[in-house]
Amino acid sequence: MSSGIGANIRRERRRLGWSQARLAREVCRAAGVVGEPVGRQEVSRWETGKRTPREWLPFLAAVLVVPVEVLTTPQTAAEPPLPTLTNFLPAEDPLEQLSVRTGGRIGMGQVADMQQRVHGLRLADDVLAGGDLMRPALRELRKAVHIFREHSYSDLTGCRLLVQLAELAQIAGWVASDAGQHAEAERIYRLGLSAATQAEDRTLAGNLAGSLAYQLSNTGRELEGLELSRVALDGAGPDAPAKARALYLDRVAWAHTKAGGTENAQHAMRALGEASEALAEDSEGTEEPAYLYWVDAGELQVMESRVCTELRRPLRAVPLLREVLGKYDATHTRELALYLSWLAVAYADANEPEEAAATAERVLSLSADVASERTAQRVRVVLERLAEYADVPEVRSVLEST
Template identity: 50%
Template sequence: MADEIPPWAARLRDERRSRQWSQRDMAKRLMEVANEETRRSLPLRESIVRNIGNWEAGKHEPKDPYRVLYAHAFGIAEDRLFSDPYKRPRRTPEEILARVLPEGDPKALLTTGTGRRIGMGAVTDLSARVHGLRLADDVLAGGDLIEPAFRELDTAVRLYRETVHTEEVGRSLLVSVGEFAQIAGWVASDAGRHEQAAQAYRLGINATREAGDAALESYLLGSLAYQITNTGDPGEGVQLAHATLKTAERHPSPGVRALAWDRLAWAHTRVGEAQAAMKALGQAATAFAVGSRDADPPYVYWVNTGELQIMEARVYTELGRPLRAVPLLVDVLGRYDASHTRELALYLSWLAVALADDGEPEEAVRVAWRMLNLSGEVVSDRLARRSRVILEHLQPYRDLPEVRELFAHHPMPPNNR
């Protein structure tokens, strides 16, 4: 099995792959770092390529001068490169962002180097992987996905930077970077890593703006607006939501435009602007009803009438109108996909709060039990925040036996706002 190769062989292979080099690229690099005298003694590149395959398979260990050349090519000390034991590098999201955003500058992405030439096949592979990551986010929480999400973002950025490609392929690569940045930011936000999420979103915004993809730029702006509205300054969230809408209006997608109006509705709600929020909700419904969903990009697959109802109900709940929120939530939750545990628990939390605010504490407790039991093993900052909100809204009813029992099993979590 591949995992049974010697540690030094696994290291040579992984270091090469982490740089997106083929074995031919590796051979070229080894020849380039050799001094003139050593280069004259090296065999033809095809022979070096065969040796690289054998070394990475652990069939035999490279001897001098190749050990020294490998160390120079990778920028890693020879004794460390060939030492035991070897543990595959696992970069943290912080380390990945530090590398893809030198000195914190999102525009630094837009510089390319030289390397192997790639075509649209590489873009197709990235598109399949980012969609798989989005589907994984439907059933897994941020704490489970944050490391793989940022590793994929890292790969997409380096593929753009370190390869030679046509203008068309380069534009498509930037779009892929934007898609990975959006899902990485969303996952980081769900894991409570809000600064990393904002950095990822801004990286994606710059990439998609350079690529000229208005729909994806709007999606990223909306994601950033939504996060800042919830965890930062809601006033800034309103400004970003307006920018989201302005960008979305350049694209015919009903899903993209409806989502932009929803983001604006929520931002207005958080600053207490009820009339503006209601108007934005109406515009979201209108936008969704106009045009063909064939114009929707794949990342808004989840935007549907049920999601629009959920946002409407959330706005009503937040504005203190629970009587209007409850029937909407009951309707959507009655047909919601139970495999989407985090979203189901989040939406149940809004129903529990609406019921408590409507003076139905016993029913609110019943829903709260279901929500809290669902979210027990889900590593999500969003769920932790909502759990606290439920308990806060049930505080006035602590004298009721049902509420006391709930608090006995689910103490108030810390306030991370």
């Protein structure tokens, strides 16, 4: 019976668009209790059937605005429900606060300090690779989780702390993924998704889910990546900031591209167009989250060129990539090597092996001292593609130098 109740609670909560944390607060408020004897983890236990609400049922029904019978009567769904972001939260709550917190009380000053360190990591990632940033990023993340679990703070400070923890998890997950630590990156992304969901920040949750979807699409889990990229876009909602919607649509386009097939190719190109339309809606004075500072028309061009390269459309990919690379910041070595790798492949697809070889030489030179598994993987792709032209002297010279 408990699993039936759990499914009903979950269904009605999602109908209202509430997080588990929001439902827990509303139940406590309706019951008129002091403190929070019901928390997000308890709601999770109800929904998974690990516990039965029992005395909390009348209050659950009241805040969900349904009769108690709706919660206690098993419902048979006509078809499996569409996944939502909550389906991708960790099985256990990694952010459960300790019952006795001995770390003292913190305020908004400490949260502001954390915000500065998080943004500093983002800026460092622009010029350094994952292998260089892995240790400091994980150190900051462990410290943030420790602060959240073992210190006390006001509700407002706690919410802001969750937001910063989620932002930190996004950049730490990205760093870990770039370093080739994909299992660790997935764990970190899901931790951040839990924090963003508890903070009820749908845009941030979408960014974390989209980041994980991008990794899944690039590591042989294309169908999972496609599903999660769509969930990230849907979860963020139509009112998400313009840059956020553009970024999430870009990730949908990439996921469709990696999934393969004619229909997915069509969906990919459509998503690219929608991303450009979304970004065009951005206007001066519109407040955007700080973590979207890098999303602009140039980045959308980069994704379009990559999609066109993957889809073997070099006539479109080559001019796009040349335009992007012509104005790209040379200090961003990793990105420069990555984008050049797609240009090398596009030249090969255009039956221009000499140009492909010259571009590949630049890729090899730039990536030699970059501690990035993504870059190393792209080098392997370029060399494999060039092998088809091994009889061309310029290509043979590149292949023999590796």
